[in-house]
Amino acid sequence: MIDVYLLSGFLGSGKTSLLLHTIEQLKQQGKKPAVLMNEFGALPFDSNAVEGEGDIPLKELLEGCICCTGSEKTEAQLQGLLEENEDIDVILIETTGAAHPVEALDAVYSPLFADRLNVKGIITIADAKRWLEREGLTPQIRALFMEQIRHAHLLVANKVDLLTEEEVATVTMGLSNFNETAPIIQTVGAKIDFSFIEKVLNTPKRRTDASIISGKGLPLSSKLLTFTESVDKEEFENWVQSLPSTVYRMKGYVPVKGASKPFLFQYAYGMVNWLAEYVKMEPRLVIIGEGIDDINFGSSEGGHPNRQPLFG
Numbered sequence: 001m002i003d004v005y006l007l008s009g010f011l012g013s014g015k016t017s018l019l020l021h022t023i024e025q026l027k028q029q030g031k032k033p034a035v036l037m038n039e040f041g042a043l044p045f046d047s048n049a050v051e052g053e054g055d056i057p058l059k060e061l062l063e064g065c066i067c068c069t070g071s072e073k074t075e076a077q078l079q080g081l082l083e084e085n086e087d088i089d090v091i092l093i094e095t096t097g098a099a100h101p102v103e104a105l106d107a108v109y110s111p112l113f114a115d116r117l118n119v120k121g122i123i124t125i126a127d128a129k130r131w132l133e134r135e136g137l138t139p140q141i142r143a144l145f146m147e148q149i150r151h152a153h154l155l156v157a158n159k160v161d162l163l164t165e166e167e168v169a170t171v172t173m174g175l176s177n178f179n180e181t182a183p184i185i186q187t188v189g190a191k192i193d194f195s196f197i198e199k200v201l202n203t204p205k206r207r208t209d210a211s212i213i214s215g216k217g218l219p220l221s222s223k224l225l226t227f228t229e230s231v232d233k234e235e236f237e238n239w240v241q242s243l244p245s246t247v248y249r250m251k252g253y254v255p256v257k258g259a260s261k262p263f264l265f266q267y268a269y270g271m272v273n274w275l276a277e278y279v280k281m282e283p284r285l286v287i288i289g290e291g292i293d294d295i296n297f298g299s300s301e302g303g304h305p306n307r308q309p310l311f312g
């Protein structure tokens with residue numbers, strides 16, 4: 001049987017960080033992991049990161065989330081993974097930060113795989129700072145954020161480096177009151193020993209009948225910006241900080257004046273992250289949030305925003 005772990009968590013909480021860290025550990029143990037992931041906004045950003053890991057079987061669903069691109073499509077992806085790779089030990093599924101974890105998990109319980117897949121459970125990563133400030137989220141988005149936490153079998157309170165010790169204690173207590181059964185681990189960079197995950201999620205999880213608040217019809221959309229010229233870094237960061245709090249996530253490659261290649265740029269919950277890239281990537285940025293249609297940076301060309309809610 002192949003163990004299946006589902007990584008859930010709001011946009012930018014640390015799912016890809018956990019995924020990459022877990023892949024490393026599995027490889028060190030001589031195990032062969034495979035990855036199923038879905039992408040937001042037509043830029044295969046996270047899967048690029050996994051491809052950088054070398055020989056990892058990977059299937060991706062572009063534009064949407066596992067729950068809404070249809071379970072049939074997900075079944076087909078899984079079937080493809082299993083057929084093309086007979087020696088997989090573990091499948092890691094990263095859902096988009098806007099997916100409901102139970103809807104996504106449901107897709108894995110196809111009778112097609114009943115004798116091959118051992119569903120170990122949902123690991124939800126919560127941005128600890130966002131948890132503390134969750135009242136600031138709009139109601140529908142807060143509902144999704146909370147649902148992801150409520151249905152976790154293991155809860156990861158990530159980014160505790162941004163909190164005081166007292167705040168970390170408040171987060172841990174708040175999370176455990178909200179989801180009384182899931183063990184909680186505090187992390188920086190979503191770094192967890194895989195042996196801990198295995199120990200905690202040691203019983204196969206059955207399909208749940210618990211009522212869920214559907215993730216469908218969320219008012220989230222994505223927009224792709226293409227840079228036509230290099231940006232002044234400071235001006236760009238000032239622009240980022242001026243954006244409304246309903247911009248939840250940005251990622252892409254930003255060309256900066258004076259640098260030969262676009263930088264890898266990430267934004268999640270007020271924090272920006274720049275990383276030098278060694279390959280010349282297309283200067284494009286994905287923005288994810290609510291009410292983002294009119295957002296543009298001076299020297300960029302706004303792609304047509306995806307006005308349709310992506311998940312419905």
Ligand SMILES: Nc1nc2c(ncn2[C@@H]2O[C@H](COP(=O)(O)OP(=O)(O)OP(=O)(O)O)[C@@H](O)[C@H]2O)c(=O)[nH]1
Pocket residue numbers: 009010011012013014015016017018046096097158159160161162187188189190249251266267268271272273
């Ligand atoms: N300060 C801080 N930043 C972190 C931590 N973990 C991750 N990050 C940063 O948060 C950003 C998002 O991390 P990812 O792992 O890509 O998050 P994700 O959940 O996969 O994001 P989406 O797939 O877009 O939903 C990146 O810029 C990370 O470097 C942490 O513990 N502390």
